[in-house]
Each structure stands twice: as C-alpha cells, then as structure tokens.
Amino acid sequence: MRNRFSKKIHEIFEKQNNLMFLTGDLGYNALENIQETFPNRFLNAGVAEQNMVGVAAGLAYEGKSVFIYSIAPFVVFRCLEQIKLDICIHNHPVFIVGNGGGYGYGIMGATHHAIEDIACLSPLPNIICWVPSFIEDVDYCIEQIIERKGPAYLRLGLGISYPNKIEIGRINQIVKATEELKITIISQGPIVKSILSAMEGLSGIDLFTILTVPLTSINENLLTSIKASRKVLIIEEHVERGGLAEHLIIQLVKMNLGAIQYETLSAKGYPSKTYGNQEFHLQESGLDSNNIKQVVTKLLNQ
Amino acid sequence: MIQLLLRKNLLNLYNNANCGHIACSLSCIDILYVLFENKLDTERIILSKGHAAGALYVILNYFGEISDDELSTFYQNGTKLSAHPSANSFKNIPFALGSLGHGFPIACGMALAKKNDQSSEFVYVVMSDGETNEGTTWEAAHFAVANELSNLIVCIDRNRLQGFGKLTDILGDTADKNKWESIGFEVFEIDGHDIISLSECLANCKSLTTNRPKLIIANTVKGKGVDFMENKMEWHYLPMTGDQYKNAIMSIEKNYHA
Numbered sequence: 344m345r346n347r348f349s350k351k352i353h354e355i356f357e358k359q360n361n362l363m364f365l366t367g368d369l370g371y372n373a374l375e376n377i378q379e380t381f382p383n384r385f386l387n388a389g390v391a392e393q394n395m396v397g398v399a400a401g402l403a404y405e406g407k408s409v410f411i412y413s414i415a416p417f418v419v420f421r422c423l424e425q426i427k428l429d430i431c432i433h434n435h436p437v438f439i440v441g442n443g444g445g446y447g448y449g450i451m452g453a454t455h456h457a458i459e460d461i462a463c464l465s466p467l468p469n470i471i472c473w474v475p476s477f478i479e480d481v482d483y484c485i486e487q488i489i490e491r492k493g494p495a496y497l498r499l500g501l502g503i504s505y506p507n508k509i510e511i512g513r514i515n516q517i518v519k520a521t522e523e524l525k526i527t528i529i530s531q532g533p534i535v536k537s538i539l540s541a542m543e544g545l546s547g548i549d550l551f552t553i554l555t556v557p558l559t560s561i562n563e564n565l566l567t568s569i570k571a572s573r574k575v576l577i578i579e580e581h582v583e584r585g586g587l588a589e590h591l592i593i594q595l596v597k598m599n600l601g602a603i604q605y606e607t608l609s610a611k612g613y614p615s616k617t618y619g620n621q622e623f624h625l626q627e628s629g630l631d632s633n634n635i636k637q638v639v640t641k642l643l644n645q
Numbered sequence: 646m647i648q649l650l651l652r653k654n655l656l657n658l659y660n661n662a663n664c665g666h667i668a669c670s671l672s673c674i675d676i677l678y679v680l681f682e683n684k685l686d687t688e689r690i691i692l693s694k695g696h697a698a699g700a701l702y703v704i705l706n707y708f709g710e711i712s713d714d715e716l717s718t719f720y721q722n723g724t725k726l727s728a729h730p731s732a733n734s735f736k737n738i739p740f741a742l743g744s745l746g747h748g749f750p751i752a753c754g755m756a757l758a759k760k761n762d763q764s765s766e767f768v769y770v771v772m773s774d775g776e777t778n779e780g781t782t783w784e785a786a787h788f789a790v791a792n793e794l795s796n797l798i799v800c801i802d803r804n805r806l807q808g809f810g811k812l813t814d815i816l817g818d819t820a821d822k823n824k825w826e827s828i829g830f831e832v833f834e835i836d837g838h839d840i841i842s843l844s845e846c847l848a849n850c851k852s853l854t855t856n857r858p859k860l861i862i863a864n865t866v867k868g869k870g871v872d873f874m875e876n877k878m879e880w881h882y883l884p885m886t887g888d889q890y891k892n893a894i895m896s897i898e899k900n901y902h903a
Contacts, residue, residue, distance in 0.1 A: 394750040394784035401754020404739055433732055
C-alpha cells in the first residue's frame with residue numbers, strides 16, 4: 344500500500360499546488376520520488392513528531408493542506424495532544440499517514456505496533472480515520488481525504504488487490520452469498536485477505552469492508568444483509584475497545600433491529616508475552632485464517 | 646500612560662472575574678502591547694503562554710477587536726473568553742493555547758508557509774520561560790534554524806518563576822541566552838517592561854538580513870507594577886480580595902505616576 348500511496352501522492356501533487364508533505368524522518372525506499380520532484384513542498388521535519396504536527400497545523404492555518412507521515416505509533420500516540428488541540432478542534436486539513444498499522448511492523452516489536460490507534464483518534468472532533476483494505480482503496484481514500492479538507496488519519500498496511508472489480512465506496516461488498524445467507528462478516532484493513540482465505544470452500548456468507556471510523560451511515564446493502572443473516576461477525580486488526588466493532592455495534596443496536604448475534608475477532612495484544620512477525624501476532628489474537636475459518640464454520644453450523 | 650491604562654484594565658478584568666493568573670499576565674502585557682502595536686493586519690501573534698489570556702484580551706480590547714461588553718463576559722458561562730484562549734472567535738486568536746509547548750511549532754508552520762509563499766510578513770510567538778522546559782520547544786527551535794525561518798520572532802517572557810518554583814531550581818535556565826545562540830538564533834536580551842527598548846529591538850529584528858530566526862529574551866518581573874505581587878509565585882494562582890484590588894490599583898498608580 345505504501346508504494347501505491349507514494350505513487351498517488353506524486354500524481355496529485357502534480358495537479359494541486361497547495362499540498363505539502365512532511366515526514367518524521369521516515370520513508371526510505373518509498374518517498375524519494377516525492378522528495379525529488381517537489382523539493383519545496385516536501386520536508387523532512389526530523390525525528391520530532393510533536394513539532395511536526397504543530398508545524399502542519401500552522402501551515403494549514405495559512406491555507407496549505409498537509410500530509411504528515413511516519414510509522415503509525417509514532418505519529419499517533421506520541422503526538423496525540425497536538426493532534427487534538429492543534430488540528431482537530433480547529434478542523435484543519437492535516438492528513439496523518441501512519442504506515443504499518445496494527446501488527447504491520449511484526450518482529451520490530453511492541454514499540455512499532457499500533458493496535459489502539461483508531462481508538463485514540465476516532466473520538467477526536469472532526470477527524471475521520473481511513474483504513475484501506477485493498478491496494479486500490481488507497482487511491483480512493485487519498486482522493487476523499489483531500490476533497491474533504493478536514494483532519495484525517497490514513498492507516499496503511501500490506502494489502503492485496505481486489506479479487507473482483509468493484510466501484511469503491513466507504514462500504515464495499517467483497518463477497519455475496521451464493522446460497523442461503525447465514526453470516527454477515529464485516530472487516531477493515533488488510534486482514535481481509537486472511538478472511539478471504541478462510542472463506543474458501545464455505546458458502547452462505549456476505550463479506551463487507553468498511554473504510555472509515557467513525558461511520559456516518561450504514562448503507563442499505565449492508566443493512567439488508569444484517570437483517571437477513573441476523574449473525575454479524577466483525578474482524579479487525581485493532582483492539583476491541585474503540586475500533587470498528589465497537590463503533591458499528593453501537594450504531595446497529597441503536598437501530599432496533601431486533602435479536603442479532605454479534606461476534607468479534609480483534610487484536611489481543613501480546614497474550615504469550617512473546618514476539619514474532621505479523622502473522623505470528625495475528626495468530627496469537629485468533630486473527631489468522633485457520634482460526635477465522637473455525638469461528639465462521641461454528642457460526643454457520645449453529 | 647499606556648502601561649498604567651492596560652494594567653488598570655487587566656486588574657479590573659481579573660477583579661470582576663475573581664480569578665488568578667494575574668502576575669503572569671502583568672509580566673507579558675508590555676511585550677504583547679508592543680507586538681500588537683507594530684504588527685501588520687495579516688501578521689500573526691501567537692500567545693503560547695495561554696495562561697496569560699487576560700493580557701491578550703485586554704490588548705485586543707484596547708485595539709478594538711474585543712468589545713467592552715464581550716470583555717465583561719470573561720470567565721462566565723457562555724463566554725468566548727475562557728481562562729486560556731479558545732480559537733475560532735477572534736481573528737487575532739488563531740489557535741487554542743494553554744497546554745505549554747504548542748505555540749512555537751505552530752508559529753514555525755505559519756512562518757514556513759509565509760516563507761514558501763515569498764511573503765515579507767513576520768510571525769511572532771510569545772512563550773513563558775517555564776515553557777522552555779517543554780521538549781517541543783527544542784524540537785521547534787532546531788526546526789526553525791534548520792529551515793532558516795528568519796521571519797520568525799520568538800519572545801520569551803523571562804520572569805524567572807514557573808508553576809511551582811524558580812526556573813533555575815527546576816530544570817536549570819532553559820531560557821539561557823547561550824543555549825539559544827548555540828542553536829543558531831539571533832538573540833537579543835532586553836528589559837521586557839521598557840516599551841521603547843522593546844520597540845527598538847523589534848525593529849532591529851526585522852532589519853536583520855541573516856537567515857536566522859530571532860529570539861528576544863525579555864527580562865520581566867512577575868506581577869510587574871503591583872508591589873505586593875512582584876516576584877511572588879503565589880500570584881500566578883491567587884484571585885484578589887476587594888482590599889487587595891484597591892491596593893493593587895494604588896500600587897500601579899504610584900509606579901506609573903498617574
């Protein structure tokens with residue numbers, strides 16, 4: 344997704360002169376092209392993330408739209424107060440880009456993981472968190488973020504391409520049940536590839552992805568699926584508190600849809616207190632395709 | 646005399662509101678006056694030491710941006726004038742400030758934008774000396790030098806007292822001239838209550854042709870003008886009793902020769 348991001352930014356920077364890009368001294372092998380083509384609009388702000396957020400706010404006040412880039416935990420947790428006070432309450436067009444959301448940085452360890460980022464950012468005023476699931480979502484997210492001209496967070500990971508061509512929106516149906524619908528699975532982020540793999544050989548499942556938290560509305564397509572299946576499984580590479588599941592379930596409960604069974608699969612932190620690659624951590628949290636398959640099969644047979 | 650008038654208005658404001666942050670407002674009110682008197686309409690002044698909001702409100706009232714009626718709502722429910730500045734109501738209060746260490750980075754961003762746009766305007770930021778404890782102050786300081794923000798004028802209100810003790814007793818003198826010079830700032834050290842010196846210093850800052858950002862270390866007195874408040878940390882927090890208000894007015898009238 345990072346290369347796609349870099350390519351898209353380059354393309355948009357050629358058309359829009361008021362865009363700026365700041366990095367917290369990261370982006371090796373990804374951002375060089377932007378740096379070389381737009382030397383006056385690309386700036387390495389150094390290993391000083393809090394200052395970078397403040398600088399971006401000042402630039403935004405003067406009419407610029409500003410991307411700020413780092414590894415997800417550094418540009419979220421370290422500068423949360425700056426994000427809230429300098430950007431969000433003023434509704435400034437500063438677009439925070441966190442690379443390697445979730446367990447994306449794997450064996451780099453807990454310092455480099457961001458499994459509570461959506462929970463920290465999504466309650467702040469005016470901000471929308473964007474979590475692309477497939478590579479092509481990145482283009483859509485960037486276009487929407489720039490057009491909205493308000494605070495945004497873009498969480499990048501290692502994604503795959505869409506299995507089928509669709510018109511991308513905030514809510515996307517990836518798989519439509521061919522037989523009698525029994526489960527609606529809703530997910531967010533590159534974890535969707537594990538879900539697709541888990542679904543091989545299973546039927547009776549609708550799969551949706553949602554690109555944003557908070558979600559302003561639930562579209563008719565998704566609602567119809569939930570009303571028909573009455574069984575919702577939400578899967579995310581984020582802790583259960585404050586992520587997609589919590590946001591979505593609150594909205595659905597408020598809609599008085601009657602009895603609906605909700606299940607969630609989410610990041611559990613470091614249950615064995617040992618460390619490994621991204622797949623290892625996903626497995627520890629039950630987010631690997633084998634476990635997803637077991638959970639889904641159990642729900643199908645209930 | 647302007648210094649007497651502004652101080653009278655400030656004491657009146659805090660007396661009506663029955664609240665603290667008087668001494669730290671008295672220490673920077675002369676600096677703010679000189680900056681606002683000299684600024685161009687579209688130039689920005691960032692009061693990063695947001696706890697001195699009272700001084701900012703009195704100055705903006707003096708220059709006509711905040712009406713007397715509006716000013717009288719200070720500290721009341723439903724006011725736009727909270728104890729620390731809230732943004733989005735007045736042109737010259739561009740950001741909500743009060744958590745220390747935020748204004749300097751923001752001012753760097755503004756200065757960078759103006760530089761990129763080849764504007765000849767300056768950006769001003771007023772910090773407390775205690776605020777130089779903050780890590781973001783040093784991040785921003787190096788950023789300003791590295792990016793040659795010569796259009797940035799930082800002013801430290803150096804009253805030598807911070808929230809719970811003397812500056813030099815806590816983390817050392819983080820507002821020390823040598824430290825800032827060694828980073829690469831053009832540093833001026835002056836009397837922060839002398840309006841003529843402040844004005845001349847500001848003119849000097851603007852006339853320099855180097856690529857360095859500027860720092861004015863304004864040596865000030867916390868509670869300046871009110872004898873019983875001067876250099877007393879407690880007057881960062883205390884509201885005045887009725888008698889203290891009367892004494893404070895008498896004190897400034899004596900000190901500023903009414």
